[in-house]
Amino acid sequence: MTGLTLKDDLGAYTLDANTHVPLTYVEDTIPYFINGVSQASPVVTIAGGLSVTGLSVPAGGNTTLLYETKVNDYANPTALSTITNTANLSGDSLYNDLSASATITAAATTNLSISKSVCPDSVVENGQLTYTFVIQNTGSLAAQASDNVVISDTFDPILNPITVTFDNVTWTVGTNYSYDTTTGVFNTIAGQITVPAATYTQNPATGIWTLTPGVSVLKVTGTV
Numbered sequence: 001m002t003g004l005t006l007k008d009d010l011g012a013y014t015l016d017a018n019t020h021v022p023l024t025y026v027e028d029t030i031p032y033f034i035n036g037v038s039q040a041s042p043v044v045t046i047a048g049g050l051s052v053t054g055l056s057v058p059a060g061g062n063t064t065l066l067y068e069t070k071v072n073d074y075a076n077p078t079a080l081s082t083i084t085n086t087a088n089l090s091g092d093s094l095y096n097d098l099s100a101s102a103t104i105t106a107a108a109t110t111n112l113s114i115s116k117s118v119c120p121d122s123v124v125e126n127g128q129l130t131y132t133f134v135i136q137n138t139g140s141l142a143a144q145a146s147d148n149v150v151i152s153d154t155f156d157p158i159l160n161p162i163t164v165t166f167d168n169v170t171w172t173v174g175t176n177y178s179y180d181t182t183t184g185v186f187n188t189i190a191g192q193i194t195v196p197a198a199t200y201t202q203n204p205a206t207g208i209w210t211l212t213p214g215v216s217v218l219k220v221t222g223t224v
């Protein structure tokens with residue numbers, strides 16, 4: 001069979017009468033094999049989906065196409081949301097078109113990052129210094145106490161005494177954190193750090209999803 005065309009909808013879905021495509025084809029990632037033997041690159045066009053033309057399948061043999069896609073801003077990132085991807089094979093040599101579908105599911109996971117800042121930039125002896133740790137979660141699951149997230153740092157210069165707050169709640173040494181005033185080593189106690197999940201919203205007019213990370217803030221203020 002020759003002159004076949006493969007069309008892949010790249011997960012296209014309809015929202016308020018508008019069609020959105022949540023997968024983007026990665027260019028030049030489509031090797032083409034007949035009976036396991038590499039062939040010249042097929043003709044690929046992108047227009048509301050992926051179209052590959054000029055394909056052949058030998059009698060009693062097989063043809064393999066491999067290509068990459070990546071999710072884009074039209075893909076629903078919420079936990080366990082799905083994208084159903086449908087491919088259709090057509091051609092004059094086929095009695096009926098053939099189609100196949102596959103579904104992928106967004107992982108339910110945490111995705112944490114941390115940043116650290118100090119204020120003020122310079123301080124005199126016996127002045128106060130504040131370290132601020134911002135923990136962000138771009139994942140769809142909250143980081144919970146059972147995840148045992150720990151923040152560790154060594155303060156230089158050493159601060160003594162210190163005051164620690166987490167999301168504006170004052171913490172207690174020994175219960176929420178440990179601190180060595182000789183070495184400056186600071187550790188939160190496992191199970192004390194929690195970070196909410198990210199939130200996701202879809203613009204009904206454009207179909208684009210926007211991510212707002214969950215945020216928790218740890219502050220350590222002390223005397224130099």
